[in-house]
Amino acid sequence: MGRLCSVARGGRAVVLGMGWLVLVRTLPACSANTSACDRAAGLVGQAKLAEAADAYAAAQRKNDRRCAREGLQRVTKLQADALTEVAKGHAAEAASDLAGAKIGVRGCLEDR
Secondary structure (H helix, E strand, O other), rough: OHHHHHHHHHHHHHHHHHHHHHHHHHHHHHHHHHHHHHHHHHHHOOOHHOOOHHHHHHHHOOOOOHHHHHHHHHHHHHHHHHHHHHHHHHHHHOOOOHHHHHHHHHHHHOOO
């Protein structure tokens, strides 16, 4: 009976070990896209929009399409908003409207 129990325990250990190996091997693949999107979101928070767009594009290549698509849409909107505010500031500056130029630049810096 003692030998049978030790064989059963050994078999259980092998099954648990194999389960652990499968888990350890698959978790990085599952979390890689999430971490790529998390990294990209962090770059957006730091106003590093070009780097964030690159990170979202890389996540998209790793088949995390939803996260990447939404992230890229957010980045392009932020970039467009920033360019719009800069254009408003330039137009105000060209019209010698210093207060308007400051408002445009401030809007560009604050809209994140």
